Amino acid sequence: MTPGGYVWIGIGAALAIWIVASALRRDIPGPIAVVRWFAQSWLGRTLALCAWAGAGWHLFCQRP
Amino acid sequence: MALAAAGAAFSWWEGGLHQYSTAAHWSIAVVIALVLSSAVAFGWGRQAATAGAWVRGPLPVRRHLAERRYATVGVLVWIVLVLAVVGWDLNSFVHQSHNLPTLSSIVGHVTSSRAGRAATVAVWLALGAALSVGWRRRR
Numbered sequence: 001m002t003p004g005g006y007v008w009i010g011i012g013a014a015l016a017i018w019i020v021a022s023a024l025r026r027d028i029p030g031p032i033a034v035v036r037w038f039a040q041s042w043l044g045r046t047l048a049l050c051a052w053a054g055a056g057w058h059l060f061c062q063r064p
Numbered sequence: 065m066a067l068a069a070a071g072a073a074f075s076w077w078e079g080g081l082h083q084y085s086t087a088a089h090w091s092i093a094v095v096i097a098l099v100l101s102s103a104v105a106f107g108w109g110r111q112a113a114t115a116g117a118w119v120r121g122p123l124p125v126r127r128h129l130a131e132r133r134y135a136t137v138g139v140l141v142w143i144v145l146v147l148a149v150v151g152w153d154l155n156s157f158v159h160q161s162h163n164l165p166t167l168s169s170i171v172g173h174v175t176s177s178r179a180g181r182a183a184t185v186a187v188w189l190a191l192g193a194a195l196s197v198g199w200r201r202r203r
Binding site: 002003004005007008011014015018022025027028029034035036038039040041042043044045048049052053055056057058059060061062063 | 083084089093095096099100107111112113114115117119135137138139141142148149152156161162163165167168169171172175188191195196198199
């Protein structure tokens with residue numbers, strides 16, 4: 001395991017803990033609420049769709 | 065139901081392609097074009113908020129903290145987590161070291177197998193569909 005890999009594990013663990021916390025407490029917004037917030041306006045939806053399209057092209061057409 | 069089955073079939077087919085193949089490039093490009101055009105077609109005049117109201121909405125942080133404390137702190141934690149992902153990915157990309165893998169190189173380990181690539185494509189398709197047609201105001 002590389003040093004950078006340990007940092008990714010730490011970030012992933014923090015994300016997992018926060019997703020579980022948001023599932024247990026109704027007043028904490030979860031990942032779906034975050035996506036829904038971006039979809040409220042054309043600007044947010046366009047930004048999110050551009051990020052989605054760029055990520056898809058990068059992951060499935062460029063990177064291994 | 066038919067759309068979900070088509071999405072699953074497409075994901076499995078796409079999972080068998082190599083990232084540098086012409087078929088992979090064309091299929092992903094067509095999906096992106098379909099999702100973007102359906103976002104416009106299904107969403108015209110059906111957004112919940114204007115762009116200005118959406119940008120200004122989160123700005124009065126103190127008022128949000130007073131009215132909905134846990135939700136506001138929750139949003140701030142999300143911002144910190146997303147900045148951590150983006151910041152560490154940028155740091156890893158800039159240094160180009162084997163000791164600092166980027167997020168896409170980690171995902172690359174998952175997408176190196178057909179099942180992993182197909183599952184990642186399926187998640188990506190579902191997110192695109194939600195962003196394209198989801199959470200629209202009724203006409």
